[in-house]
Amino acid sequence: MGRVGPIHDSDWRDGLLFVGNQLVLDFLNTCPVQNGEPMELLSDFSALLRWFQAAELLSAREVENLQRRWGKSGRAQRTVEAVRELRERLRKEILAWEHGGAVHHSTVAELNRLMMDHPMLTRLKASGSASSTELWFETRQPEDLFAPLAHGTTTLFANVDRNRVRKCDQCVLQFHDTSKKGSIPSLFQNPEKPPRMRTLSGPSLAGRKEIVRPRVIENRILHSADYQAAC
Numbered sequence: 001m002g003r004v005g006p007i008h009d010s011d012w013r014d015g016l017l018f019v020g021n022q023l024v025l026d027f028l029n030t031c032p033v034q035n036g037e038p039m040e041l042l043s044d045f046s047a048l049l050r051w052f053q054a055a056e057l058l059s060a061r062e063v064e065n066l067q068r069r070w071g072k073s074g075r076a077q078r079t080v081e082a083v084r085e086l087r088e089r090l091r092k093e094i095l096a097w098e099h100g101g102a103v104h105h106s107t108v109a110e111l112n113r114l115m116m117d118h119p120m121l122t123r124l125k126a127s128g129s130a131s132s133t134e135l136w137f138e139t140r141q142p143e144d145l146f147a148p149l150a151h152g153t154t155t156l157f158a159n160v161d162r163n164r165v166r167k168c169d170q171c172v173l174q175f176h177d178t179s180k181k182g183s184i185p186s187l188f189q190n191p192e193k194p195p196r197m198r199t200l201s202g203p204s205l206a207g208r209k210e211i212v213r214p215r216v217i218e219n220r221i222l223h224s225a226d227y228q229a230a231c
Contacts, residue, residue, distance in 0.1 A: 117143070
């Protein structure tokens with residue numbers, strides 16, 4: 001269901017915030033700024049897999065298999081770097097598109113190449129007498145993670161009204177406004193109490209970063225964020 005108001009508890013998954021209403025917008029939101037400094041949430045392959053699982057693109061089993069096979073490899077780290085570079089190219093493209101610009105031919109070519117090399121696939125699901133289809137993608141190698149990112153970006157450009165895609169007035173989070181009137185200016189209220197980022201410790205969590213959620217008050221609405229600029 002699309003967003004129709006400020007951020008709620010259900011928008012948080014595993015310490016990560018999902019408010020974009022479009023996959024690629026949540027992808028752009030993985031580099032907030034904390035106290036004037038960019039905070040990279042996709043710091044390594046483990047963090048990337050964690051975001052994909054929180055975004056419900058990978059199962060726990062798929063994450064485990066990818067981590068076991070590729071986690072320490074140079075190929076996995078190169079994929080992380082390529083994903084972050086793609087994110088920043090898409091950020092510039094989407095911001096320009098929001099303001100009426102045409103999608104550059106180079107971006108179209110890149111997205112088409114990624115979708116050709118790493119396609120999203122369709123399969124049939126049956127449950128009793130009902131049937132449905134679902135999108136899925138191969139998860140055999142790190143580069144396969146480009147599949148939903150390219151597909152999600154293409155879906156945004158092709159199917160979403162750019163006038164409903166905007167940056168929060170009080171932060172830099174991107175979101176697709178699906179409210180009835182399309183008039184939500186901000187995702188947050190009372191910007192005096194921003195959430196913090198913390199680095200986790202422990203044998204299996206060392207170096208992992210997550211957003212520390214503000215307390216939920218008044219109608220269970222989260223009241224602020226300190227996302228001030230993109231990377």
